[in-house]
Amino acid sequence: MKLADIIETFISGDWGEEKVAEDTPNSVFCIRGADIVPITNHCFNGIPQRFVCDKTIENKTLKAGDLIIEKSGGSPTQSTGRIIYVSEDMIKAKGNVVCSNFCTAFRVKAGWNPLYVYYFWQNVYNHGAFFNFEGKTSGIKNLQLDNALSAIDIEYLPLEKQNRIVASLASIDEKIKVNRQINDNLEAMAKQLYDYWFVQFDFPNEEEKPYKSSGGAMVWNEKLKREIPKGLDAQKIGDIEKNIITGKTPSCADEDNFGGDIPFVTIDDIRGNLFVFGAQRTLSTKGADSQEKKYLPIGSLSVSCIGTIGVMGFVAKLAQTNQQINSIVFEHEYNKEFLYFALRVYFENAKAKTGNVFANMSKEEFASIIVTYPPKQILQAFHNKIAPIFDSIKNNIEEINVLTKQRDELLPLLMNGQTSVNYHLSAY
Template identity: 25%
Template sequence: MTEWRKRCLGEITSFMSKGIPPKYVERENENTVRVLNQKCNRNFEINYEESRLHDCSKKKVPADKMLQPGDVLINSTGTGTAGRVAQLYDVPTPTTIDGHMILLRPTEEIDSIYYGYAVKAFQPKIETLAEGSTGQTEINRKRLQEEIVISFPEEKETQERIARFLLNIDEKIKVNGKINKNLEQQAEALFKAWFLDYIPWNGSVPDSWIDGKLGDFADIKRGGSPRPIQKYLSDSGLRWLKISDVTSLQTPFVIDIKDHIIEDGLKKTVFLKEGSLILSNSATPGIPKILDVDSCIHDGWLYFPKSKFSREYLYLYFKYIRQHLVNLSNGSVFNNLKTDILKNYPTILPDKETLHRFDAIVYPMFLEMQNRTRESHKLAAMRDALLPKLMSGELDVSDIDL
C-alpha cells in the first residue's frame, strides 16, 4: 500500500508570485519577451495567441518570473476566470506573466507534473478564494497557500505514474485539437481557392453562378429569450447556449453547454436539433458554430432553417466574411449584427454541381473534426472524474496499471 502525505500548498511550493506590470510594444525585437494574461488560460492549457510583447529595455523581468516547463499558472483576476488553473509543459519562447496571473513552482518533494494536476483538482475551491467587490475580485494568495491541502504519494515514482496517466489524456486531447485545426485550415484553403480566387475557373466567376444577396439563398432567423431569464434558468432541463460557451472554442462543433432552462421557457425561445448551424449576432458577433447537441438559443444567435448552401459551406463562408460583418455591426455597449445586415450581404450562388463537388470534399473533413471533438469531450470528462480521486488517494493506484 502506497503511503500518502498531506501538505498545505504553501509547504510544497518553492516560489509563488504575481506577474509584472508590462510595458507593451507591438513589434518583436531582441529586447522583447512574451507576456501571458488571463485570456491565454483556457481549459487547463495555455494559448499563446492572446499573449503580447513586453519591452525589457523599459522594465526588466526578474529571472525567477521568467516561465519554465512545469510552472503552474492561476488567473488571479477576471470575471468568470479567476482561479482558473493551467500548467506549462514547454515554453517555446522567452515568456513571463502579467499581474493578473499567479506563478507557482513546487519544491523537490513533489513531482512537478503531479503538482500541476493536484492544483487543478482544487480549481473549484480556488475559484472561491477570489475576494473583493463585484468585477474587481482577486485570488487571496495567503488563503491559497493555507487552505488548499494537497495529498500525494510518498514515493515519487508513484507520483510520476499518476501524472503520466493524466498527461497522456491531455496529450491525446491536444493531438485531436491540432488535427482539427489542420483539417479546418484545409477546408478554408479549398473554399478560398474555389469561391474567392476562382482558381478552377481561371480566376473568373462562371456565368452560370447567380449574383444576389444572402437572404435570397438562405432563410435567416433569430433566436429568442424568455425574460427575465433568471426565472427560467435551471440546473437541468433544456440546454441554453450562451455566446461565452463558444468564444474560446477551437472546433466548429458545440458539444459542451453549461446552462439549462426549464421547459416553460420553450415558448419564448428557439429549440434547435443537433447539426444546426448558428451564428452569433451580438456581444461577439459573427462566430459560426455547428451544434452537436440539441439546444435552445437566445436572441443573440441567428440560425438558418433553409438554405441553398450546405452548413459546411455557410460555416466557411461566415468565417471568411466575419470581419466584414463585425465592421457592419453596431451597438452602444456590445456590437450587434442585425438580421437585415446579413440578409442584404452580397453573395454569389454557385451552380448545384459545383456545390455538390465541394461538399463531397469538405464533408468528410468536418465529420472527422466532429468525431475528434466528441472523443476529446469524453476524454476530458474522464480526466475530470478521475482527477480528484487520483489526487486524494481514494483510488488505490498500487494495483492499477497507469
C-alpha cells in the same frame, strides 16, 4: 502540507500595451481568464499579443511547467481559481508568454512534478473549494489566494508516485491532444479545397476542369469591387439563409432558469470546437422555454458578434446562446460548409486590413455581409466532398468528450488514493 508550502516563487501578471512603444518594445502573448478553456483544449491562437518593458521580460516571462491561476473576474457560475499549465507546446507556439494582471503564476519547488500539482489543483477546483475563498470588489469576484494557499492541504507523495499518477492522466490528455491535431489537419484540408474552389475560382467547370485556370470567363462585380466568375453572384448572408437568431440570456434573478440539460453556449464554449456538444453553463427547460424562439436546432452555425468577433462552431445538440452570438439556422444543407468558410475568410480579411475585426456587429450588420455565391450544383458538389471530413471531425470531438469525462472521473480517485496505477507508464 499546505499548498503554500510547495511554491518556490510567484510571478505577477502584466496586462502590457496593445501597441509597441519606446518604453514597451518587447512582444509577448498575454494569457487571460478568457484563454483558459481554449488553452485547456490545446488551442493557443486566441491569446492576445501585447508589448511590455524590459523589466517585465526579465521578471515575468513564464517558463514551461509554470502554473497560472485566475484570481479575478470568474463568471457567475464559476469560482475563480481556474488553472492553466504552461506547456512546452505553448512556449514553442507563442514564444514569450506572460499572464494578465487578473491572473497570477507560480513555480513549484523541487521534488514536485508541476503537472501533478496542476492535476491536484484541478481536482480541488472541480470540488468547488475556491468558492470558500472568494470576495467581491465592485461586483467582480476576487480569489483570496493567500488564504486559499494557506488553508488547502496537499499530501506529500514521493516524486516517483507523482510521476505515475501524472503519466496515467497525461496519457489521456495526450490522446485528446492528438485528436485535436487530427481535427486541425482535417479542417485545413477542407479549407484548402474551399480556397481552391472559391478564392482561386478553380472549381470544376462543366468539363471537370478548373474553371479560372482553364480560361473561364470573369466579370466585374460592383458589390464586391472585384472580378468573379461569370454565373456567380454577390449575395448577403441574410438572403442566402434567412433564419438568423440572436441569442439571449434568461432572467438571472430566477435561479430556476439555469442548471438543466440545455447547453447555454458562449464564446468560450465555441473556441477550438468546430462542433459544440455542451457548454459551461446550462439552462433549465423553464429558462429555455421562456425564450422559445431562441432554440437552435442541431447543425446551426453560431458566430460570435460582440466582444471577440468571428469565433464559429456548429451546435451539435439542441441549444441556446447568449446575446453575443448570432446563429444561422440552415434551410439548405448544401450551404453549411460553404458559409462556414466564407465567413471565416471574411473575418480573417477584415482583421488583416484593420488589425482587429470589430467591437460589435448587430444582427442586421451580420446578415448584410456579402459573399461570392455560386450556383446550387457547385455548392452541392462542395458539400458532398466536405461533409464527410466534417463528420470525421465531429466524431473525434465526441471521442474527446468521452475521454475528458473519463479523465475527470479518474482524477479524484488517483488523487485520493482510491485507485492506483499498477502497470508500466513512462514518467512525465
